[in-house]
Every structure is written in C-alpha cells, then in structure tokens.
Amino acid sequence: MPERLSGVLDVSVDNVIFGFDENILKVLVIERKPFPDEKKGMSAIPGDLVYPKESLDGAAARVLKDLTSLEGLFLKQFHTFGDPNRVKDLKDQEWLTNFRINPERRVITIAYYSLIKMDEYQLLPSYFAEKADWVDVLEVPDLAFDHNEIVSKALEALRHGLEVDQIGFELLPEKFTLTQLQNLYEIILDKKFDKRNFRKNIKKMEHVIPLNEKQEGVLHKPAQLFKFEKDV
Amino acid sequence: MPERLSGVLDVSVDNVIFGFDENILKVLVIERKPFPDEKKGMSAIPGDLVYPKESLDGAAARVLKDLTSLEGLFLKQFHTFGDPNRVKDLKDQEWLTNFRINPERRVITIAYYSLIKMDEYQLLPSYFAEKADWVDVLEVPDLAFDHNEIVSKALEALRHGLEVDQIGFELLPEKFTLTQLQNLYEIILDKKFDKRNFRKNIKKMEHVIPLNEKQEGVLHKPAQLFKFEKDV
DNA sequence: ACAAAAGTGTTGGAGATACACCCATGA
DNA sequence: TCATGGGTGTATCTCCAACACTTTTGT
Incomplete structure (x- = not known):
C-alpha cells in the first residue's frame, strides 16, 4: 500500500473575482511580488494558504477582503483542484521557493468565484499582490500554476449561477x-x-x-x- | 497575522455511492472497524486520505474500487468540506486516535458522489470498512463526522445531475x-x-x-x- | 376469465419567440 | 432638427400538462 498522505501537503483557496464594467466582463488578476532574480512578477488569481483555524469560506472571504476591503460579497465555492502536478512550470517553482516555507509541498486549492460591483470599491495592494488589474475575461493572459483552467471553470460556474440563481445583480x-x-x-x-x-x-x-x-x-x-x- | 497553515492538515476524499434497487434509492454506508474499546464500529461514508502522488479523482476512484472492485463508474466531485470543527463528536475523535497517525490534525475532505448499477457487483470488505450496507437514502442513520451533511448535499447534486445531465442511466x-x-x-x-x-x-x-x-x-x-x- | 402492468393520442393553455415603430433628451 | 438609445404590444408557434382506454401475458 502506498504511504498515506499525512501532513505533507498544503491547502489554499483561490478566488476568481468577476466584475462588470462598460459591457466587459472582467477578472481580477494580480501580479505576484517578483522573487529576487525575477524582473516582473507573474500574473495569477488571488489566493492564499488557509489558516489553521479558519473555515474555507472564511479564507476565501479574507483573500477577497485583503484585496478589496469589501465584505459580504457574493462568494461561491465551485471546484477543488488537486492534481499532483499542478506546479509544473519552472517559474512557479521558483516563486514557491522564495515565498513558501515548504515550496516542494503539494498544494491543493479550493476555488471560489466572487462577484463585485466595480463602482463600489478600490483595489488595494495586498501583502500577496504587487498590484491588481482587471482584465477582459476573453483576454486573460498566461497565469501561474493551473490558474487559467481555474478561471475557465469559474466562468462556467458563473454562467450556471446566472441562469439558475439570478446572481447577475451582484455585478x-x-x-x-x-x-x-x-x-x-x-x-x-x-x-x-x-x-x-x-x-x-x-x-x-x-x-x-x-x-x-x-x-x-x-x-x-x-x-x-x-x-x-x-x-x- | 495568524500563522499560515503549512503541513498541519490532512486531505481526504469521501464518496457517497448511490444505487437504485427495487424502487429505492440507496446509499452505501460502511461500518468502520471498531477501535479496541468500541462494541460496534460507527457508520460512515467510505473515504480515505489521499496518497501523496495521487490525483483527487484518482483517490475517489480508488476508494470506490476497493469497495466494489469496479472501475470506470460515474464519479463526480461536488463539494469540499473543511470546517475546522468537522470532528466534534467524541467517538470520532477516539476513532481517529486509533486509526490515524495524526489524529488531532484538521482534515478537509473533497466529496464525490458515484453511481453504480446494483446488479453488477458485489460489495467487498475493504481495509477501511468492516462491512458495507446499502441503506435507503430516506433512512440514513447517524453517521460519523459531518457525513450526514455530505450525504444530503450529494443528494442535491444527484438531483441536479439527473435533471441537467441525464445521469440516471448509470443507476x-x-x-x-x-x-x-x-x-x-x-x-x-x-x-x-x-x-x-x-x-x-x-x-x-x-x-x-x-x-x-x-x-x-x-x-x-x-x-x-x-x-x-x-x-x- | 381475471389480474396486473404495458402501451398509446389528442386537446387546450401557457409560455416563448418574432417583429417595428414612436419617444425623450442633449447637442 | 438630428442623433442616440429608451421604451412599448400583438400574433404565432412550440412545448407542456391533462386525461382513459385497450393490449398482452401468466395463472
């Protein structure tokens, strides 16, 4: 029997934040702080490791609040990503080496999407994001890890939520x-x-x-x- | 800032297995091996810790195969449960003490449901289940951890899948x-x-x-x- | 011949779709 | 007065819901 996984992985939440502005559906993309030898931080979806005593929903709400200073926004868990090879890109590995205590550790991430009214808030720099930008959901750049896949699944979930739960007003x-x-x-x-x-x-x-x-x-x-x- | 969670939690998959028999929708419930001072093992949904190199879908399929010896069944991730107080029952804590290397460790679980044709297989005892039984989904007994909540969310997901994805034939x-x-x-x-x-x-x-x-x-x-x- | 479930069409109503013109405002 | 998007009603069609009797088999 293979060794069981016990304490050899990390758990994070990632949050695909949607906004709607002038007839464009946008996603919030952060630029990670660059590691020492890096010119420009890679783009990614906001997220963070989960704290020991924190619920998953709580962690997702915290990430959202750090970035926007808003609370009580629409927030929905939609999928958990845990492929053992999520981190295959060399740059991602380097970044982890610089910013994580256990960079080689496997990470699974619980993905949320949230909806914000773009006129109601200001983006804040946060301790995990050098800067944050809205990008057209049709023109999302290459993102870290499997974040492009996460965004595309979030969009599916959003479509579904719009049709069945009428969540569009949140935007x-x-x-x-x-x-x-x-x-x-x-x-x-x-x-x-x-x-x-x-x-x-x-x-x-x-x-x-x-x-x-x-x-x-x-x-x-x-x-x-x-x-x-x-x-x- | 609270300490980040790094390697202080475990990740499991749990699998709500549905079968349909003689006009009753059934759920597979296992009886856990009792710990030394326990008369009768508590009932639970089958599940296991994820192995270090295993995908989440892979872990769920493995749990399913151990129990039924069937592969290729319908299997769908539907929600991740990670409340920090998932394990509040004393019996659950005792069971963990007896069967887990790090019993006090917080566990988050990725929940799947799967569908099987009841006429096509035999239940097997598995290393994590003393025995396995089908129970009417309307009469699910008290289960370990938050497994009753997991079953009820699985049922919602099944209903949804039946209506939108026509998955009923799998049963x-x-x-x-x-x-x-x-x-x-x-x-x-x-x-x-x-x-x-x-x-x-x-x-x-x-x-x-x-x-x-x-x-x-x-x-x-x-x-x-x-x-x-x-x-x- | 009887018991038991299988199988089969039609109609009315509700809801979805298609479609084109006038209105209020600011420049 | 013109350019711009705002706002409105009706006819048709499609889809869904309601409804009851005949057929085939085994005993």
Missing part, C-alpha cells in the same frame, strides 16, 4: 438600467436576447424594483433606473 | 424498461410524472435505444427493454 451598481442588465446577460451567456421579451421576463421578477429616478447626463432619452431587492 | 441495469426509468426519476426527484408524457420525452432522447427484447418471467404484459448508448 451591477445599486441602481441600474434594464439595458445594462441585458448587456450583462448577453455578454456572460454569449447569447443575444430580444429587448422586449427580455424586459417582459425581468418584469416578472418581484425583486427587481423600479425607482423614481432616471439616468442623468446621457445624450439620449434617459433610462429608468431599477434596484435589486434581496429576500422579498 | 439502471444495462437493459431496462421505461417504467423502471420513470420510477427512478420519480423517486430521486420526489415528483410524479405522467406516463405518456414521460415516454414522449424519453423517446426524444437519441441515446435511449429500444432492443428487440422483452421482459421475461413477469406475470403481466412484458415490457419492452431499452439500453442507454453513450456518445451517440
């Missing part, structure tokens, strides 16, 4: 127009909707509430604003 | 009748279907293929048999 500002909402659906699901039919469906949703306010400063007929009310 | 014999199939859907989804409408829907599925065979030995009109063909 919009407090007050939004129906056109913004429709754009969000079209971009995430990569599908066109008929404007009139789309609006008919939205008007069936009881938790989408029209406000007595209109857009301002636009050079066309201003749109009615709506808000999303949880727990009707 | 039926190679040759089955439409009534068996309908029973399976009704029991898992806890919902009644109209016989004619149900059959209309099934006949739209290209991978459900009628055979030139009928039931035998039944004391009523024998039903047409069908098979399920993957990858049409």
Whole structure:
C-alpha cells in the first residue's frame, strides 16, 4: 500500500473575482511580488494558504477582503483542484521557493468565484499582490500554476449561477438600467436576447424594483433606473 | 497575522455511492472497524486520505474500487468540506486516535458522489470498512463526522445531475424498461410524472435505444427493454 | 376469465419567440 | 432638427400538462 498522505501537503483557496464594467466582463488578476532574480512578477488569481483555524469560506472571504476591503460579497465555492502536478512550470517553482516555507509541498486549492460591483470599491495592494488589474475575461493572459483552467471553470460556474440563481445583480451598481442588465446577460451567456421579451421576463421578477429616478447626463432619452431587492 | 497553515492538515476524499434497487434509492454506508474499546464500529461514508502522488479523482476512484472492485463508474466531485470543527463528536475523535497517525490534525475532505448499477457487483470488505450496507437514502442513520451533511448535499447534486445531465442511466441495469426509468426519476426527484408524457420525452432522447427484447418471467404484459448508448 | 402492468393520442393553455415603430433628451 | 438609445404590444408557434382506454401475458 502506498504511504498515506499525512501532513505533507498544503491547502489554499483561490478566488476568481468577476466584475462588470462598460459591457466587459472582467477578472481580477494580480501580479505576484517578483522573487529576487525575477524582473516582473507573474500574473495569477488571488489566493492564499488557509489558516489553521479558519473555515474555507472564511479564507476565501479574507483573500477577497485583503484585496478589496469589501465584505459580504457574493462568494461561491465551485471546484477543488488537486492534481499532483499542478506546479509544473519552472517559474512557479521558483516563486514557491522564495515565498513558501515548504515550496516542494503539494498544494491543493479550493476555488471560489466572487462577484463585485466595480463602482463600489478600490483595489488595494495586498501583502500577496504587487498590484491588481482587471482584465477582459476573453483576454486573460498566461497565469501561474493551473490558474487559467481555474478561471475557465469559474466562468462556467458563473454562467450556471446566472441562469439558475439570478446572481447577475451582484455585478451591477445599486441602481441600474434594464439595458445594462441585458448587456450583462448577453455578454456572460454569449447569447443575444430580444429587448422586449427580455424586459417582459425581468418584469416578472418581484425583486427587481423600479425607482423614481432616471439616468442623468446621457445624450439620449434617459433610462429608468431599477434596484435589486434581496429576500422579498 | 495568524500563522499560515503549512503541513498541519490532512486531505481526504469521501464518496457517497448511490444505487437504485427495487424502487429505492440507496446509499452505501460502511461500518468502520471498531477501535479496541468500541462494541460496534460507527457508520460512515467510505473515504480515505489521499496518497501523496495521487490525483483527487484518482483517490475517489480508488476508494470506490476497493469497495466494489469496479472501475470506470460515474464519479463526480461536488463539494469540499473543511470546517475546522468537522470532528466534534467524541467517538470520532477516539476513532481517529486509533486509526490515524495524526489524529488531532484538521482534515478537509473533497466529496464525490458515484453511481453504480446494483446488479453488477458485489460489495467487498475493504481495509477501511468492516462491512458495507446499502441503506435507503430516506433512512440514513447517524453517521460519523459531518457525513450526514455530505450525504444530503450529494443528494442535491444527484438531483441536479439527473435533471441537467441525464445521469440516471448509470443507476439502471444495462437493459431496462421505461417504467423502471420513470420510477427512478420519480423517486430521486420526489415528483410524479405522467406516463405518456414521460415516454414522449424519453423517446426524444437519441441515446435511449429500444432492443428487440422483452421482459421475461413477469406475470403481466412484458415490457419492452431499452439500453442507454453513450456518445451517440 | 381475471389480474396486473404495458402501451398509446389528442386537446387546450401557457409560455416563448418574432417583429417595428414612436419617444425623450442633449447637442 | 438630428442623433442616440429608451421604451412599448400583438400574433404565432412550440412545448407542456391533462386525461382513459385497450393490449398482452401468466395463472
């Protein structure tokens, strides 16, 4: 029988953070602090090792808060990645050598995705990220470890959540127009909707509430604003 | 900053194994080997620590094979459980003390569910299970750790898979009748279907293929048999 | 001939889809 | 007054739900 794994691996959480801005679905990518001989830190998804007394959801929320200073955001575990060869790239190995106590140790990571309203926060530098950038989800660069795979599975999970759990409002500002909402659906699901039919469906949703306010400063007929009310 | 978790936890997989028999959805529950002062081993879901070089899917498949000697079964990761207080029951702590090298160590577990055709296999005693039993999913006894929660989440995942991915055939014999199939859907989804409408829907599925065979030995009109063909 | 489950079509209603024009605003 | 996106209703079609009787076999 092969030796059992006992205390020879690390557990992390990684967090694919989605934002929606000007009709582009974006993902938050951090640039890791470079190790001494490295010119430029590699890009990655934010994540960290789990603390000894911390729940997994708690660790994911902490990573999110360190980076955005926001709490209470939508956060969902969607898959755990634990391939024994997750770290095959040489640069990743070097980085681990510089920043982890046990760099050779196998790491499994529990992946979450979260949704943030991009107008509501400022990115912060955090102790694990040199800087953070939003990138178009269709143009994600090469990322560390298996993070590209994680992003693509997160996107699938997001699509699913949008269709079945109507989580799209988490990505919009407090007050939004129906056109913004429709754009969000079209971009995430990569599908066109008929404007009139789309609006008919939205008007069936009881938790989408029209406000007595209109857009301002636009050079066309201003749109009615709506808000999303949880727990009707 | 709290100390980071590095090598102070274990990772396991747990596997909720579903079978379908005579119109009952069953779950495989093992009785753990009792520790020295214990009369009767506690019941649990099969699982094991992950080996150092083994993928997570591989570990789940291994647990399944040890118990059933079957390979290639349907197997799906559905959630990772990592509450720091997963092991709160005294008996669970004692059991760990007797069977784990580092019993006090926090364990996170990646949960899978799998589907087996109950007529195709024999349960085997395995090194981690004194014996294994099928229990009605509606009458699952108290299980070790957080295994009751794991079973109930597995059932949700199964329902979802049945509705969206048509995985139900994995639970039926190679040759089955439409009534068996309908029973399976009704029991898992806890919902009644109209016989004619149900059959209309099934006949739209290209991978459900009628055979030139009928039931035998039944004391009523024998039903047409069908098979399920993957990858049409 | 009887008991038991198998097998089979039609209709009405709800919900989805397709489609085109007028409106309010700022420049 | 023009350019820009906002906003609205109806006809058709497709899909789903409801519903009951005849058939085949073994005893």
